[in-house]
Amino acid sequence: MNIAILFPLLAFIGGAMTAYQPLVNAKLNEHLSAPIWASFVSFIVGTIILFFIGLFMSNGKFMSIQTDGLKWWMFTGGAFGAFFVTVSIYVVPYMGVATMISVMVAGQLLVAAVLAHYGILAEQAHPINLQKFIGMSLLAIGAIITVRA
Numbered sequence: 001m002n003i004a005i006l007f008p009l010l011a012f013i014g015g016a017m018t019a020y021q022p023l024v025n026a027k028l029n030e031h032l033s034a035p036i037w038a039s040f041v042s043f044i045v046g047t048i049i050l051f052f053i054g055l056f057m058s059n060g061k062f063m064s065i066q067t068d069g070l071k072w073w074m075f076t077g078g079a080f081g082a083f084f085v086t087v088s089i090y091v092v093p094y095m096g097v098a099t100m101i102s103v104m105v106a107g108q109l110l111v112a113a114v115l116a117h118y119g120i121l122a123e124q125a126h127p128i129n130l131q132k133f134i135g136m137s138l139l140a141i142g143a144i145i146t147v148r149a
Helices: 003-032 035-057 072-095 097-118 130-148
Strands: none
Touching: 003 035, 003 072, 003 097, 035 072, 072 097, 097 130
16 A cells, blocks of 8 residues: 555544544543543553564564663653543543544644744754644634534
8 A cells, every 4th residue: 555545544543543542541430430540551451452563563572672862751752642541531521522632633733833843853844834824723713613612
């Protein structure tokens, strides 16, 4: 399959899963009555799955850790993921998944645009132009309308 089709398709499926994930985790939370433990269980299951996929994709070899050039902030991705999952467990019962996702996407887009504009953690900068600004504004307006509805 062509990468020009595969990657957007995978991104779409990933986005669809992020809409489903908070609902599943909220149901897990109802059963456990503890959002932090629901997040923990979610991450444990994901960790186990990634472990076995990693072994399968690397012919049974465990990862080797190269510490040269490794920075402390490179470990913060897991913390950001834990924050996202935990916040969604708290928020989705009150806002609903569509409203929560619209607000989260607005936040993602704003921060992603700023990071890309300045080239933060990237090989090159991707400046915000008029088209990007209009698109982000429309998404922000959509999020505001969704919250107020």
